[in-house]
Amino acid sequence: MASNSSEQTSDAVQVADSSAEESMLPPPVDAAMGEYYRLQQNLLICTVAFSAVIFLCVWLAYSLPIALNYLIGACGGVVYLRMLAKNVANLGRGQTKIGSGRLAIVIGLILVASQWQQLQIVPVFLGFLTYKAALIAYTLWTAVLPNQS
Secondary structure, three states: OHHHHHHHHHHHHHHHHHHHHHHHOOOOHHHHHHHHHHHHHHHHHHHHHHHHHHHHHHHHHOOHHHHHHHHHHHHHHHHHHHHHHHHHHHHOOOOOOOOOOOHHHHHHHHHHHHHOOOOOHHHHHHHHOHHHHHHHHHHHHHHHOOOOO
16 A cells, blocks of 8 residues: 555656646647737737828828828838748748848838839838837737736
């Protein structure tokens, strides 16, 4: 009977050790990628929401042409953020470097805005930077109010 209780104790210790080890291990790849895709989706939604609110504010404060200039830049920022997210997702799957093709979006937006008489550079550029404001706001939001579930 003494050997039986020592076996039960060792089994309980092994179960406790294995559960402690599991909690220290990183999440499985599928769970981590699922979490990354949720983060990616939340950031895109936040960026689009910021863009829509700022577009309406610019339209009301200035004029429709300036608001449309802003919207062109914001759309470029959303495309840039989407390309960045795809590039980061592929980084661990054999891709060893991050491409610079996204830089062509910024350069293209600024070149088109500077050459086309109807577009203004500042609203287009500020519209492009909206994704950064959304990233900062989302980061602060998640830092202040962590998961409540």
